[in-house]
Amino acid sequence: MTITLQYPHTNPNEPQYRYRLIQLPPEVAQLIDNGKADTLTIRGLEADDAVITTDSATYALKEVQTSNTLLLLQHSTATTAHPILLEEDDDMMNDLDNENYSVSASLFSYIDLERVVPKATDQLIQLLTPSTYHGPHKEQKRMQGGAGSDAILYSWDELGGIVQASRMELKSALDTVGAVELEGSFRLISPTFLNEFIQLFVASCDIDEKDISALTEEDALQMMAEHDIPEAVVLHCMHLMSDEVEIGAGIYKLSAQKICRATGTEVLMQVKHKTTLSNFMKEWKKVTPSAFEVSLEYLQGLYLLEENSAMHQEIKYFPKSKLPPIAKDRLEQLFQVRRKWASADIMPYIQDLAENKKKLDLLLLKYTRLSKVGDQVYYSSRF
Amino acid sequence: MQITIPTTSRHPTSDGLLSTPTSSSEFALIEVQGAVESAGGVSLGGASLGLVEFDEGTPTLIIGRHKLRGKMETLKLPLAVLxxxxxxxxxxxxxxxxxxxxxxxxxxxxxxxxxxxxxxxxQKR
Incomplete structure (x- = not known):
């Protein structure tokens, strides 16, 4: 059997195709093989390094140069007998086993895919903060050209073109930042408005004698009908402050954890520098509906405790969302705030840096120094 | 910007092997050392690159007056052609x-x- 290789004739009418080889990680190859991935998507703005996403994962592109030449061949039906065959080998001329391939491309590199954790939540906070929903009154003013009227609104498709994350990762990041889809655009809910809503909602439950551990969406819409808040926002806020008791049944129970975290965030954000823990707890209790018991564990990843000279514990607002998204930068900043972190204290601030515990441990190994006092693990800076 | 690449219209049987009498394959991949250049820098458009022959299963590439013996290899990770x-x-x-x-x-x-x-x-010399 003989295969004839030929460069294609340059045809000005044919588009100038560009060929690329992409090395597929096993899980991506498998998705394509099984027909589970109908599409791959290249995402990013011009200034970004492009990424490729499947439905659920994001991969960074890295070009790898090869020392050898890779010739991509495409089967061609045109029968062009090779001169050598004509002159020298009469047998081969009649050889039906002769196949023709044309050289579509000579390549000197391929693209390697590396799984990455997208910085979607940080990017979403940046994009969506200017258009935050602050309640019906401010929303009306915004519509009439007041504060926030020049903020850009983003639809699902528009976010997909900017945020370098897969569809599922983008969806989960939108959940994490608590964004609501309002008239086709994704909006953040201001913590102040969420608190007003919680007070109103819990008070309404009280007045209407509703069972706060068995509420329906219908109940919520009915109770909040007079407040001129869009239905999508009412339902979203209700979800932000409750847990669905039985998935799919549409029965919700107000969550102490979610409500206390919302009220606590609001109080923490108003603390100028720091305040004593006892002051804070008193204030927090005051703004939280009495049906719910406040507890510091609800505020994980939002505060730091320090001991002052009089041995009083002081608390300050220290939200994870304000830290840099890159692992090295974030750890550097954390070690500027504290030279040594107990494992339990630092975890809320670094957990999202890696996709699993093993990779997180590798990051910590690379950027931190580990020490032990008894059973307690501490991390300090490597630099 | 997002560029959607459909994966469903690909050639499912084209795995990089050259066609044989019993199976036809649309695409194949050949790796050679160095680069292919034409003498005098003439355009390669329409030019013949050479031949691949199989000698008891061993592929041989003939380019100009050179003959290269080669082998078929399974890629460690598959390559998608875009x-x-x-x-x-x-x-x-x-x-x-x-x-x-x-x-x-x-x-x-x-x-x-x-x-x-x-x-x-x-003899002349």
Missing amino acids: RQEPGSNTDLLCVIKYKYIFSDRPVPILSEANVGLAQLAK
């Missing part, structure tokens, strides 16, 4: 799992008509 049309679609043509690699030192070959010429030259 074709971008400027200002238009990007297509995934196929996923390649095998390649033919010709990394041996090229052996010079003489065509039938020229055999003996070297000896002739010797």
Whole structure:
């Protein structure tokens, strides 16, 4: 059997195709093989390094140069007998086993895919903060050209073109930042408005004698009908402050954890520098509906405790969302705030840096120094 | 910006192997050492690159007066072939799992008509 290789004739009418080889990680190859991935998507703005996403994962592109030449061949039906065959080998001329391939491309590199954790939540906070929903009154003013009227609104498709994350990762990041889809655009809910809503909602439950551990969406819409808040926002806020008791049944129970975290965030954000823990707890209790018991564990990843000279514990607002998204930068900043972190204290601030515990441990190994006092693990800076 | 690459229209049977009498494959991948250049920098458009022959399953590549023995290799990770049309679609043509690699030192070959010429030259001297 003989295969004839030929460069294609340059045809000005044919588009100038560009060929690329992409090395597929096993899980991506498998998705394509099984027909589970109908599409791959290249995402990013011009200034970004492009990424490729499947439905659920994001991969960074890295070009790898090869020392050898890779010739991509495409089967061609045109029968062009090779001169050598004509002159020298009469047998081969009649050889039906002769196949023709044309050289579509000579390549000197391929693209390697590396799984990455997208910085979607940080990017979403940046994009969506200017258009935050602050309640019906401010929303009306915004519509009439007041504060926030020049903020850009983003639809699902528009976010997909900017945020370098897969569809599922983008969806989960939108959940994490608590964004609501309002008239086709994704909006953040201001913590102040969420608190007003919680007070109103819990008070309404009280007045209407509703069972706060068995509420329906219908109940919520009915109770909040007079407040001129869009239905999508009412339902979203209700979800932000409750847990669905039985998935799919549409029965919700107000969550102490979610409500206390919302009220606590609001109080923490108003603390100028720091305040004593006892002051804070008193204030927090005051703004939280009495049906719910406040507890510091609800505020994980939002505060730091320090001991002052009089041995009083002081608390300050220290939200994870304000830290840099890159692992090295974030750890550097954390070690500027504290030279040594107990494992339990630092975890809320670094957990999202890696996709699993093993990779997180590798990051910590690379950027931190580990020490032990008894059973307690501490991390300090490597630099 | 997002560029969607459909994977469903790819050639499912094209895994990088060259066609055989019993199976036809749309795409194949060949690896050679160095780069292919034309003498004098003439455009390669329409030019013949060479031949691949199979000698008891071993592929041999003949380029000009060089003969290279090679082997078929299974890729550690498969390669997707993307074709971008400027200002238009990007297509995934196929996923390649095998390649033919010709990394041996090229052996010079003489065509039938020229055999003996070297000896002739010797005698003249």
